[in-house]
Amino acid sequence: MRLNCYGYLYSIRGFAEQSRNFFYSLSKYIDVRMVSLIYNDQEVMPPHIFELEKKGSFEIDFNDPALCIAYGNDMQKFCGSHRIGFVVFENTRLPQDWIWQLKQLHQVWAPSRWAANVLLENGIPEAKVRIVPLGVDPHFFNSQGPHYSDFDNGRFKFLMVGKFEKRKSQMEVLEAYCTEFRPDDPVQLVLLCHNIKRLSLNDRATLNKYLEKPHPDIVIMNPFNDHEAVAPLYRSSNVLIAPSKAEGWGLPIIEAMACGVPVITTNYSGQSEYLRHDNPLIIDVNEYEDIYDETFYPEKGKFGVWAKLEVGELRKKMRWSFEHQEELKKIGSEDSLWIQQNWTWDSAAVKAVELLKKI
Known part of the structure; x- marks a missing residue:
């Protein structure tokens, strides 16, 4: 299976950490083509992420399904045969431009039951909403490593x-x-x-x-x-x-x-x-x-x-x-x-x- 993955890859924000780690883990199980929605020349991309992003630039196929981790009002920036938006937010009332764009996707993923309920309360159809958790990298974040x-x-x-x-x-x-x-x-x-x-x-x-x-x-x-x-x-x-x-x-x-x-x-x-x-x-x-x-x-x-x-x-x-x-x-x-x-x-x-x- 092939999947086009879009996100804010060149950034120090939490969204970028989530996108890079999630897409890389997905690449262990399926064929991932990664595309960044923004670019920052000052941000150094980890080599394994850079290779996936370079592959996405040359091998992406718009007939494949696509996953985008981004703000809800950036969902117009990606395309694919089956469009999935993965949104992370802290507020209980979503902006209207988020709602308008999310409703047009095939699926909307949220990382928690709390977030899924917020989506439903804001009018996103239940048939579109799925819960997919985020995570942590145990290679770096564990109890056995060095101290400061x-x-x-x-x-x-x-x-x-x-x-x-x-x-x-x-x-x-x-x-x-x-x-x-x-x-x-x-x-x-x-x-x-x-x-x-x-x-x-x-x-x-x-x-x-x-x-x-x-x-x-x-x-x-x-x-x-x-x-x-x-x-x-x-x-x-x-x-x-x-x-x-x-x-x-x-x-x-x-x-x-x-x-x-x-x-x-x-x-x-x-x-x-x-x-x-x-x-x-x-x-x-x-x-x-x-x-x-x-x-x-x-x-x-x-x-x-x-x-x-x-x-x-x-x-x-x-x-x-x-x-x-x-x-x-x-x-x-x-x-x-x-x-x-x-x-x-x-x-x-x-x-x-x-x-x-x-x-």
């Missing part, structure tokens, strides 16, 4: 990875951390946020408010050029803190779990598909609020709702993790085994191939 030597300072480390934005809840994390712990406590909050230098004036002012007064240790790191280089950072941390208001899938969450690092996160949206729900670090979501972010979602309520995060509940989870470090290690080991056995890119590809064979 610069972090060997004896402090309990809370790590936060991801774009600095309201959806990721960095401000709530800063408030919870600086309120729950004293400046002399043996703790450290590490922020790895690739857009830290491009914050809005309001976000910069709020961040400075915490940094300018006495506070427990906070480290702001520059982003890594190589995505896999973050794996030693996960393994050097005691817990990943990711209390997102919404996630399409949550790559840092599943990567940290694969590395044996427990995660404080919300039991809502994309990550609810693979979380172990008996985990005491999971934050139950009971209330929702209109989506609003002055940079990314400036029209309040236009894109639906996301989880409302209570800082008090976040403080409890952070304190519990600090005071139950032996239990934390057990949770990390169980999480790693769960992800390695069930949620790799290869297991996602097997699920996808099963659906493709039914076309």
Whole structure:
């Protein structure tokens, strides 16, 4: 079987990581021709991905079925005999141009039951919707690899990875951390946020408010050029803190779990598909609020709702993790085994191939 695969291959965004890994895993089972929807001369493509992309440029056949991992309003950019759109999103109300284009596809894939329900609620016909999970690369993200030597300072480390934005809840994390712990406590909050230098004036002012007064240790790191280089950072941390208001899938969450690092996160949206729900670090979501972010979602309520995060509940989870470090290690080991056995890119590809064979 041959499949044309389209995606944002030349990018550092999560979409690119998902597309490259998913398409490469598919290529182990079927004949894949890969095409990038965007190009970036500054992005170095891994050799095995570059070969597949080069093959796609010269051997693509528009009479073959096609799969596109992209924003819903970019589905007009690919063609094939059977068109499948794979969408990842965090909002509950989809834009009209997404809905218009998704309805014209033969199938629409979503990575979680939560996302599939959102598609149905936005009018995508049930007969078109399929659930295909995303995954993680166990070769890089596992509990046995090297650690980040610069972090060997004896402090309990809370790590936060991801774009600095309201959806990721960095401000709530800063408030919870600086309120729950004293400046002399043996703790450290590490922020790895690739857009830290491009914050809005309001976000910069709020961040400075915490940094300018006495506070427990906070480290702001520059982003890594190589995505896999973050794996030693996960393994050097005691817990990943990711209390997102919404996630399409949550790559840092599943990567940290694969590395044996427990995660404080919300039991809502994309990550609810693979979380172990008996985990005491999971934050139950009971209330929702209109989506609003002055940079990314400036029209309040236009894109639906996301989880409302209570800082008090976040403080409890952070304190519990600090005071139950032996239990934390057990949770990390169980999480790693769960992800390695069930949620790799290869297991996602097997699920996808099963659906493709039914076309």
